[in-house]
Amino acid sequence: MASALTRRSLLHAGSTLALPRALRAQALFDVDVAIIGAGSAGLGAARACMAQGKRFVVLEARGRIGGRVFTDMSLGAPYDAGAYYIHWAERNPWRDIAAELDVSLRDESALPSGEWLSFENGARVERSARRRQFAELSRRFDTDLSEVPDVSFVERVADAPDLLPGARGLARMAVGEEAERVSALDYARLWSGDDLIVPDGYGALVQRFGAQVPVRLATPVAHIRWDGQGVVVESPAGSLTARAAIVTVPVGVLSGGAIRFTPELPVVTREGLGGLAMGALTKIGLRFAGTRFGLPANSNLWDEIPGEGGVNFECWPFDRDLIVAIFGGDFARAVLAQGERAAVEIMLDRLSAMLGEEARRAFVGASVNGWATDPFSMGCYSHALPGQAGARAKLAQPVAERIWFAGEATAAGDGDFGAAMTAGGAYLAGEAAARAVKV
């Protein structure tokens, strides 16, 4: 027969169309919503689907949930290898979730503060000049949006060269990236407020919350088709159909092409992705035994090697026998490129230069969390490139009312939405996408 569309089949189609909407979706698709990724955004989307009675599935590439919110337990004491602060806690959904789950939170400023010491090439230096510049840096990077142009951090301080080292440090430690590649306007849009911490681990909180959500682990999505009705989502576990997909994988993963789209994504989405990039903030946990080098809990050692890069060593957080090395930008990429063993050696060399050879003798073990080399994150979090502050809003535009990109990368826009780069923002973006899907 030339056409399958006989009067009978039309009648049949008509009877399907007469079904209630929920049943119709059931008849056409395996689920209403396929959520790709079980980080903060994916879990936020799942929770909203649950609340609205939408049928959903969550497909996660890793063998665990939480994504870039991860409490590393491998050293025998917990530390947050990814997100640590519940930023702008007043409006952060993770604060309320912690309260629901009876997970205690602390205000970092209320913790006993240790020492803050600065070093250059391992030798003690005074950094009072840099501290004095913070107020001016803060004015240029955090204030009234109407005054902040969409230029790089470097251009933002072009008229005040003495601020350049501070701007470089801010870009590397707050964004994980080099100052030339970060939009000052995108950064200025970020909300501020109270920062809370989770003593038992932000990642542990997300794990507890996510235990209520059914997730298919170890299921990396490789292909999303949207050339027919709804979407077809393909992974090594097979394919499934959904009315819509909420794609929460990091922009580094998307830009790397790990998920193929058929047909190609629209221009506006590709422009959005092209305007965003991922920083390389890295954490290495180091465990020590037998000595604390005379440093009280919650001390910080800032070590700068000019021409290489700075590392902040957080010593004995929550009185635990750990030092967490935090560093970003091209220096982090260069360190990670040498492999994990070499990365640990570099950190031990720096600690030995500051604290003496005892640092090596007391060293017990380390764990490297190189988010920039992790195939499921490909960076720490997103930033807009200079001149591309509109990129997040472009990426957030739904594709044919069928594919929503949601995550920290879409958690800010041209209006008052300034939650990008954060776990709280990712949750809000995932939740909003799930609500927007019509079934």
Ligand SMILES: Cc1cc2nc3c(=O)[nH]c(=O)nc-3n(C[C@H](O)[C@H](O)[C@H](O)COP(=O)(O)OP(=O)(O)OC[C@H]3O[C@@H](n4cnc5c(N)ncnc54)[C@H](O)[C@@H]3O)c2cc1C
């Ligand atoms: C070192 C570091 C420090 C940070 N500090 C803070 C902080 O103090 N406070 C804060 O709020 N935020 C912080 N962040 C940022 C925060 O962790 C992220 O913004 C947030 O967790 C992003 O959530 P998401 O759901 O958008 O993405 P993710 O958490 O990355 O979730 C995406 C999920 O998709 C999965 N995935 C990837 N590819 C595929 C695929 N092909 N198929 C299926 N699944 C896939 C990933 O495994 C992941 O689980 C930090 C991040 C880092 C790395």
